[in-house]
Amino acid sequence: MISGEDEYKIATFDNSKYDIAEIVSAIRSLDEKYQVPIIMKYVDGYSAKEIADTLSISENLVLQRLYRGKQMICSMLCGEEF
Numbered sequence: 001m002i003s004g005e006d007e008y009k010i011a012t013f014d015n016s017k018y019d020i021a022e023i024v025s026a027i028r029s030l031d032e033k034y035q036v037p038i039i040m041k042y043v044d045g046y047s048a049k050e051i052a053d054t055l056s057i058s059e060n061l062v063l064q065r066l067y068r069g070k071q072m073i074c075s076m077l078c079g080e081e082f
Contacts, residue, residue, distance in 0.1 A: 018077050026076040034069030037062050 027035055036055065040046040048066070052059040 022077055023073070026073040029076065030069055030072060034065050034072065037065045038069045038073075041066055 027038060030038070037051050040051045040054070041048070046054070048059050048062045051062045055062070
């Protein structure tokens with residue numbers, strides 16, 4: 001789901017201090033319900049409303065999944081259990 005072209009965009013994910021490979025690996029390990037909104041937001045540049053419309057879920061649920069997905073990624077990168 002994450003192409004080589006998208007890895008550059010991911011490198012700027014939240015101004016991270018981690019390298020691209022670590023972030024890509026963490027995103028790939030997420031459950032699809034968290035992975036897809038994160039890719040749509042941070043790689044493809046969709047707004048929360050656009051993601052909600054595309055996935056047929058509420059905007060609040062999109063925001064929740066983005067928040068939780070980012071928490072999981074940060075936990076994985078820091079070596080903490082989520």
